[in-house]
Amino acid sequence: MRKNYLVVFLFLLTLTTFAQKGVVSGKILDAADKFPLPGAMVQIAGQNKYTISDGNGRYEFLNVAAGSYEIEIRYIGYSPAKNNVTVVAGKNTVVNFNLHTSGTELNEVVVGDVLKGQAKALSQQKYNKNISNVISSDQVGRFPDANIGDALKRVPGVTMQNDQGEARNIIIRGLAPSLNSVTLNGDRIPSAEGDNRNVQMDLIPSDMISTIEVNKTLTSDMDADAIGGSVNLITRATPNGERISATVAGGYLPIREKASYTAGFVYGNRFFNDKFGAVVSGSYNNVDYGSDNVENEWTKDEFGNEFLQAAEIRKYDVQRIRRSASVALDYKFDANNTIFANAIYNWRDDRENRFRTTYDDIEAIYDGEDIIGFEGRVKRQTKGGVDNNRNKGRRLEDQRVQNYSLRGEHLINSKLDLDWSANYSKAREYRPGERYIEYRQKGLDIFQDFSENKFPLVTSDGESLDKLKFDSVTENTDDTSESEFGAKVNIRIPFTIIPTEKGRLRTGLRLRMKEKMRNNNFFTYESINDDMALLSDVPTSFFDGKGFNPGDKYVPGTFASANFLGNLDLNNPTLFDKEADPAEYLAVNYKAKEKIYAAYVRWDQEFNDKLSMVLGFRSETTRIDYTGNRVLDEEELEGEINTKNTYTNVLPSISLQYNATDNLVLRAAATTALARPNYYALAPYVNNIASDKEITAGNPDLDVTYSYNYDFMAENYFKSVGLISGGVFYKRLNDFIYNYSDNQYTTAKFAADFPNQVNPIPTGENWSFVQSRNGKSVDVYGFEVALQRRLDFLPGKFLKGFGIYLNYTYTKSKAKGIADEDGNERDNVSLPGTAPHMFNGSLSWENKRFSARVSTNFAADYLDELGADSYQDSYYDKQFFLDANAAYKITPNIRLFAEANNLTNQPLRYYQGVASNTKQVEYYQARFNFGLKFDF
Secondary structure (H helix, E strand, C coil): CHHHHHHHHHHHHHHHHHHHEEEEEEEEEECCCCCECCCCEEEECCCCCEEECCCCCEEEEEEEECEEEEEEEECCCECCEEEEEEECCCCEEECCEEECECCCCCCCCCCCHHHHHHHHHHHHHHHCCCCEEEEEHHHHHHCCCCEHHHHHCCCCCEEEEEECCEEEEEEECCECHHHEEEEECCEECCCCCCCCCCCCHHHCEHHHEEEEEEECCCCCCCCCCCCCEEEEEEECCCCCCCEEEEEEEEEEECCCCEEEEEEEEEEEEEECCCCEEEEEEEEEEEEEEEEEEEEEEEEECCCCCEEEEEEEEEEEEEEEEEEEEEEEEEEEEECCEEEEEEEEEEEEEEEEEEEEEEEEEEEEEEECCEEEEEEEEEEEEEEEECCCCCCCCCEEEEEEEEEEEEEEEEEEECCEEEEEEEEEEEEEEEEEEEEEEEEEEEEEEEEEECCCCCCCEEEEECCCCCCCEEEEEEEEEEEEEEEEEEEEEEEEEECCCCCCCCEEEEEEEEEEEEEEEECCEEEEEEECCCCCCEHHHCCEEEECCCCCCCCCCCCCEEEECHHHHHCCCCCCCCCEEEEECHHHCCCCCEEEEEEEEEEEEEEEEECCCCEEEEEEEEEEEEEEEEEEEEEECCCEEEEEEEEEEEEEEEEEEEEEEEECCCCEEEEEEEEEEEECCCHHHHCCCEEEEHHHCEEEECCCCCCCEEEEEEEEEEEEEECCCEEEEEEEEEEEEECCEEEEEEEEECHHHHHHHCCCCCCCCCCCCCEEEEEEEECCEEEEEEEEEEEEEECCCCCCHHHHCEEEEEEEEEEEEEEECCECCCCCECCCECCCCCCCEEEEEEEEEECCCEEEEEEEEEECCEEEECCCCHHHCEEECCEEEEEEEEEEEEECCEEEEEEEECCCCCCEEEEECCCCCEEEEEECCCEEEEEEEEEC
């Protein structure tokens, strides 16, 4: 009964409060194009009562006493606006604003498209309560970036790892992709990768995203698994009037002398007396290009002689087709209740042929301690796929990411604001009918030429087509998928300990249910007629190396043609014997389930008109259920291994903001975050490969990496739409995860690590062993500085049109608890992925009709992967990109543009141990794109 009385009392109290107070809400729009202006400062004049407009330009004041007020709006690059409002108790008073760009504040400089984009981004960044960087779609469009990954590398403290010349995996402040998170409209994007949580950033076209937020510190209402940072991709919101936009473009890719094609379309409008809004958009991009690649594996013998134990020459032909479609809907029932629905579908076909010449099994011939020659073998492999309508004779990588969400925003009364959401997302990578054919010749004399630094050359003597014998033809289908259902509910109420100052309390619940699976198969085939015995017996393709980017001295040579491979009738039992090869798939297949339950409390408190605080606590409970395979001697499935675990993490955080002046903002934060181990690292599998004397194993006992993060940032915003900022950061990561490698793995070591399993290692033999393990701790620290500014202080209209965009980040790390194969702790080891130096720079010029930009991106070399010792460590080499783009407005609604990427022909390069030992170098050459954009 007492509980019932309490409920009734609270209900009556709520009604009473609602009757005494009111609400003010509305939208902030650009007066010229009616686009929403997110990040606007909205304040009740004479009071320290303010709010910030959201991504749709919406703002809201709760708990406003009845009476008359003046509402003030401030937005970088726009003239201030004021409006009078009369608040009625128990009602929501709607006041909208249309802002005009300010020529006076900008010293009569024209506020063009570039400047508008910067204004939107900087306004959001200025009023965010955490340390972040924001890029608007207008800014993305002014860089020549086809996908989100390439756009992200412009952000301070961000660098990207490339795949086939496109930015794929994100590194934030030197922290590897596994330590960062990516969301779409606040919901997690699942990963299509087979063994990790990395989101492929090259999958999403940049023209499908409205705003990119890089959150470098977290608040308690955000998912906690983002130690480096959280990237939030925001899709287009419904417009405030009719909008039609289209893009058509074509390009040229010199490396294979092929064309590229791009198209995009956007339509949006409001219907039913502006209650219902909708925007649909689509994007298409088709590129046919390739890459030239050389790879090496270095070794050092007991006498100190260094040589290559394997070398490869690779030629890739690649076609990538991106398709993306999205829809955003909203329905406004009344001033207090709105629901939103979003959907986006990204689909990329990646088709590839690879022609690979491999020199391996290389053994040195000695005269005493001196090497006088080498002998080994050559392998010539063609990679392709079934010649059908989907594969088209190439390896097809069908990657799809889709996300569907429904959310609502409800004003319950003048003191209670509630929002909720539910979303479903899925990522899948499907590789059907992938084929390889390989010919080998043994007993060759091998020659190694180290005369050209960083570009060693391996050749052979005695190789011929009628001596290259058939080794194998295979076909596999790989299928990896990850799905996630998420739901959350949040409430917000006014709460302050200082009656004259603003305060609010937020709390909420979050559910995430994830499933990941990998289900591969692999088959080998033998020709019954023996008509493929020699390479000379089959149709071939020859590549002479002319124009090969690493150098003409690298001659890929002769291979079975991709057309021949694609048209083999492998599943015809009269032509081929088919046999499954469990060694290729049993150990890699697994299933994973995760359920994450979270609750948080966030308290925002203003102490005066300058100092504010955000204090929060978050609790996340994770339940995992993983199933892997125990594989004995490569091919025998001994059985499934299942592991379950439940753990809870508590994550406190505090952020302080001090507005020293109207333009100078000081921020400090002490936060916590975590990173869950990669899926395959947790899978409880054990794979014994006796023929290679190798064991790989999962580690279900891996602990979550937990970090303590400390940040300070100073930001000064210019009235002429610009920013100069600088900050320092420090992170302590406990139980970080690294790949342990042991080349002297013995029977005793196996018995200690796996006491209840059959020991495959014969007594007296040394095998290799690889497993993910926890290190003790790692310290990461550094600083970043950034400057973006229109040079409007220069004399003359021409010079005033210039603008600069510069940022630099320094990162240093030191890891403890990494053991070598002898069990000794390694000294002076950095955290893999920590790039010490990152720099972005661009110089732009703009007037009413023409704009142009030259952009650079630099990242220093860094440790990428740990080996058994320092000689086996792998490094990602430094990279420097130079890009350029320009646009001309033919009419106010039609723009002609031109773009050029990678003018430096920057390769992807890894080195082993020391900078001169090239492990891999891959070239892509420049790309050019030209087109028209229509915007009505």
